[in-house]
Amino acid sequence: MRYSLLKILAEGLKGNTGWTPVWRNPEPREAYDVVIVGAGGHGLATAYYLAKEFGITNVAVLEKGWLGSGNIGRNTTIIRSNYLLPGNEPFYEFSMKLWEGLEQDFNYNAMVSQRGIINLYHNDGQQAAYLRRANAMRMAGADAVMLSQDEVRRLCPFLDFDNARFPIKGGLMQPRGGTVRHDAVAWGYARGADERGVDIIQNCEVTGFQIEDGVCRGVETSRGKISAKKVAVCVAGSSSRVMSLAGMRLPIESHVLQAFVSEGLKPTIPGVVTFGAGHFYVSQSDKGGLVFGGDLDGYNSYAQRGGLPVVEDVCEGGMAVMPMIGRARLLRGWGGIMDMSMDGSPFIDRTSIDGLYFNGGWCYGGFKATPASGFTYAHLIARDEPHPVAAAYRLDRFQRGAMIDEKGMGAQPNLH
Amino acid sequence: MIINHPLLGPRDSAEFTYLGDASLIERPDWQAEDAADQFHDYLYLRDNPAGEHRELWFHEQGDRSWLVVTRNTLTHEITKVELARDVARSLGRSR
Ligand SMILES: Cc1cc2nc3c(=O)[nH]c(=O)nc-3n(C[C@H](O)[C@H](O)[C@H](O)COP(=O)(O)OP(=O)(O)OC[C@H]3O[C@@H](n4cnc5c(N)ncnc54)[C@H](O)[C@@H]3O)c2cc1C
Numbered sequence: 001m002r003y004s005l006l007k008i009l010a011e012g013l014k015g016n017t018g019w020t021p022v023w024r025n026p027e028p029r030e031a032y033d034v035v036i037v038g039a040g041g042h043g044l045a046t047a048y049y050l051a052k053e054f055g056i057t058n059v060a061v062l063e064k065g066w067l068g069s070g071n072i073g074r075n076t077t078i079i080r081s082n083y084l085l086p087g088n089e090p091f092y093e094f095s096m097k098l099w100e101g102l103e104q105d106f107n108y109n110a111m112v113s114q115r116g117i118i119n120l121y122h123n124d125g126q127q128a129a130y131l132r133r134a135n136a137m138r139m140a141g142a143d144a145v146m147l148s149q150d151e152v153r154r155l156c157p158f159l160d161f162d163n164a165r166f167p168i169k170g171g172l173m174q175p176r177g178g179t180v181r182h183d184a185v186a187w188g189y190a191r192g193a194d195e196r197g198v199d200i201i202q203n204c205e206v207t208g209f210q211i212e213d214g215v216c217r218g219v220e221t222s223r224g225k226i227s228a229k230k231v232a233v234c235v236a237g238s239s240s241r242v243m244s245l246a247g248m249r250l251p252i253e254s255h256v257l258q259a260f261v262s263e264g265l266k267p268t269i270p271g272v273v274t275f276g277a278g279h280f281y282v283s284q285s286d287k288g289g290l291v292f293g294g295d296l297d298g299y300n301s302y303a304q305r306g307g308l309p310v311v312e313d314v315c316e317g318g319m320a321v322m323p324m325i326g327r328a329r330l331l332r333g334w335g336g337i338m339d340m341s342m343d344g345s346p347f348i349d350r351t352s353i354d355g356l357y358f359n360g361g362w363c364y365g366g367f368k369a370t371p372a373s374g375f376t377y378a379h380l381i382a383r384d385e386p387h388p389v390a391a392a393y394r395l396d397r398f399q400r401g402a403m404i405d406e407k408g409m410g411a412q413p414n415l416h
Numbered sequence: 417m418i419i420n421h422p423l424l425g426p427r428d429s430a431e432f433t434y435l436g437d438a439s440l441i442e443r444p445d446w447q448a449e450d451a452a453d454q455f456h457d458y459l460y461l462r463d464n465p466a467g468e469h470r471e472l473w474f475h476e477q478g479d480r481s482w483l484v485v486t487r488n489t490l491t492h493e494i495t496k497v498e499l500a501r502d503v504a505r506s507l508g509r510s511r
Contacts (some may be wrong), residue, residue: 240462240463240464240465241464241466244463249457249461249462249463250461250462250464251460251461251462252462252464253436253437253462253464254464254466254489298433298434299429299434299471299487300436300437300464300469300471300489301489301492302466302489302490303489303490303491303492307417307429307492309428309429309430342459342460398456398459398460399456411459411460412435412436413436414434414436
């Protein structure tokens with residue numbers, strides 16, 4: 001069913017009796033060409049692009065819980081392509097271009113809102129680093145604007161510019177950055193994949209792989225065995241757990257990241273703002289809530305909840321950069337499990353086991369990557385060669401000394 | 417989280433910084449034939465278990481000792497805390 005204004009008007013006249021479920025709830029079949037493990041943003045986008053761009057429709061997406069129950073429904077919805085390194089920036093800019101056409105492409109309202117992201121800087125060294133980043137962005141075809149203090153002041157008069165320790169000197173802005181309704185991304189991709197014949201199977205946990213002579217021939221699940229010519233894993237925070245079923249150890253640690261939302265307020269924050277001297281970033285949702293977050297809790301965790309020290313740290317950051325936030329009441333906070341990689345960058349690669357593919361290591365930044373991750377993973381699965389913009393995301397890059405370490409932190413996942 | 421320091425008693429985990437899997441104590445032999453591969457696995461690959469995890473914490477805002485904490489990554493329950501020094505010595509290291 002195609003959604004349109006006409007359809008809404010027609011349904012309004014018919015008492016909204018003609019709407020049908022957005023996707024089916026099929027029983028798993030015995031065999032598929034491709035089985036995707038994990039119905040998060042990346043799994044669903046992969047299925048959608050496999051069907052739409054690469055003509056492979058005999059596909060199942062297996063999800064242990066309900067569709068969208070992982071990080072796709074827990075993130076702070078920020079999209080941007082403001083990376084520095086050549087292994088990353090073209091990929092994230094490709095993703096940004098896909099975001100820009102996404103709603104028309106999958107005929108679903110994902111509330112893509114390009115209202116800009118500003119990274120504040122507080123000293124000369126940071127300004128120089130941001131200028132370098134801005135130039136790297138422009139070289140990859142992205143947009144970047146260096147803002148003076150006055151220009152930031154005009155956009156965000158509520159910030160504490162004259163903070164004694166961290167005065168705001170200016171910012172790096174990406175006007176095309178912004179936010180997207182995260183759940184709607186999952187739903188839109190699910191609907192688009194389902195329409196093209198993909199089976200999305202919920203409450204179906206993958207518990208093992210059928211591997212014979214180094215070739216993966218399918219999966220074992222809580223709902224029985226399913227054969228597949230190709231198995232593509234993208235389970236984000238569960239990456240190490242799932243790949244250990246195939247005997248693999250990954251360059252990944254799982255960490256919890258928290259986020260918070262305040263009560264609904266009148267519109268105040270024009271886009272996304274990040275503090276350059278502490279761990280704090282904030283945007284305002286369409287419902288008016290301030291959506292904000294900060295640093296990881298910092299220790300390995302699979303419990304989808306965080307501790308109080310980080311709540312305090314995030315709120316301190318908020319008070320330092322926008323003191324008025326102290327007047328807003330906190331409505332809720334939650335945590336999600338991040339697949340933190342050893343260099344802070346992701347993997348989209350084949351594995352040493354034929355027919356088994358891996359996508360993960362997205363850290364705290366995989367939401368913005370959803371379209372490009374799905375597209376390039378589908379490309380890899382369909383053609384068995386990496387898409388040019390994702391060619392650096394190989395599992396063996398540490399062996400080759402080809403890390404993509406944006407922050408220059410080394411092999412210390414909790415610092416990326 | 418409260419970490420029960422073997423020397424100082426119960427301390428707030430916010431006083432510590434976290435390094436990671438305690439297997440980092442067992443550095444490979446740099447003279448081994450396959451030292452490069454061993455160091456790759458040592459530096460970059462992790463078990464990352466859901467459940468019991470032995471990990472290194474540094475008492476940065478305290479007595480600056482390294483601890484090996486055994487903690488459940490699903491519940492955050494801490495079941496054992498040792499001085500990393502003792503663990504290293506028991507593995508045959510001189511310090
Ligand atoms: C608090 C928070 C804030 C964030 N903010 C941002 C942001 O502002 N911008 C940004 O770009 N990114 C952000 N992220 C990161 C982003 O959400 C993730 O990187 C991204 O969603 C991960 O990809 P995914 O959507 O496929 O993961 P998920 O939605 O987690 O999908 C993985 C799925 O695999 C399933 N699964 C696991 N094990 C199995 C199994 N054995 N069998 C079957 N299925 C299984 C899970 O149930 C899950 O549904 C944030 C994350 C968090 C937690």
